[in-house]
């Protein structure tokens with residue numbers, strides 16, 4: 141089983157990244173091959189809303205923009221499960237997380253092609269390192285993406301700077317449990 145984790149924070153050693161690392165550590169402990177992707181290292185432009193808004197991708201299957209999106213999309217599609225860890229910015233997902241999720245969601249509506257994201261398990265992590273405000277709206281936005289993508293929500297983990305120590309344990313346990321659950325399904 142392959143698990144890919146996406147870090148939506150510019151900080152590679154902050155709260156968002158630590159939560160992702162813990163979840164991936166748990167997944168690896170349960171036997172998964174894991175990969176962490178720091179979205180900020182990649183170039184992923186925002187969606188161009190081509191034509192009347194429904195986009196050329198709907199007709200043609202791929203995005204017309206030449207950046208790192210197609211490669212990452214292929215890696216996410218090749219994974220069996222996904223972990224998305226985003227900082228809470230203004231009560232929402234971060235801009236780099238949004239750019240990627242927006243364009244990935246377009247793919248789920250790309251004409252007659254099957255949505256290969258459908259049914260993959262996902263863990264969402266919303267890291268609100270400031271006041272902790274906006275954590276619920278951020279999770280609600282993540283949930284909306286997951287629903288559109290046809291992902292199967294395994295867990296949604298909110299974390300603040302006050303809850304970091306025990307939520308790190310939760311993230312690790314969640315990553316492990318997600319892989320173990322998938323293993324049971326294959327028996």
Ligand SMILES: Cc1cc2nc3c(=O)[nH]c(=O)nc-3n(C[C@H](O)[C@H](O)[C@H](O)COP(=O)(O)O)c2cc1C
Nearest residue numbers: 151154155156227229230231268269270271272274
């Ligand atoms: C532009 C911006 C907006 C933010 N908005 C919120 C917010 O709405 N609520 C909150 O609790 N923290 C907010 N924060 C703090 C981040 O959630 C915090 O930096 C987050 O935990 C990411 O930390 P990390 O980069 O160490 O992972 C904001 C930070 C930035 C830079």
